[in-house]
Amino acid sequence: xxxxxxxxxxxxxxxxxxxxxxERIRGVEAAHADGASAGWRWTLTWLEGRxxxxxxxxxxxxxxxxxxx
Numbered sequence: 640x641x642x643x644x645x646x647x648x649x650x651x652x653x654x655x656x657x658x659x660x661x662e663r664i665r666g667v668e669a670a671h672a673d674g675a676s677a678g679w680r681w682t683l684t685w686l687e688g689r690x691x692x693x694x695x696x697x698x699x700x701x702x703x704x705x706x707x708x
Contacts, residue, residue, distance in 0.1 A: 643683030648676045648694070653683060656690055660708035664692060667704065675699075 644653055649668055652661050664681065671679075679696045690708035694701055 643685055643690070645680050645682050645695075648679035648681060648696070650681075652681070652692075656683070656692075657708050660690055660692065660706060663706050667694065667701070667706070671701070 646652065648671075652664055656664075668676075676696065676699075679694065679699070682693045682695060684691050684693075692706045692708070694704040696702040696704070
């Protein structure tokens with residue numbers, strides 16, 4: 640596993656992510672457009688060369704949501 644980066648929920652994802660994975664991230668973010676996502680963050684790691692993006696969303700049922708690219 641290789642550590643990637645972290646960024647704020649609703650922020651710009653790293654450019655090296657595939658368009659398909661960015662679209663899926665944006666879909667999750669759109670589902671929480673009500674503003675209850677303050678302080679949430681995404682964490683990107685690489686597992687065997689593939690992107691793994693996990694949502695850090697304290698006090699939310701989506702905490703730990705994982706998307707794989």
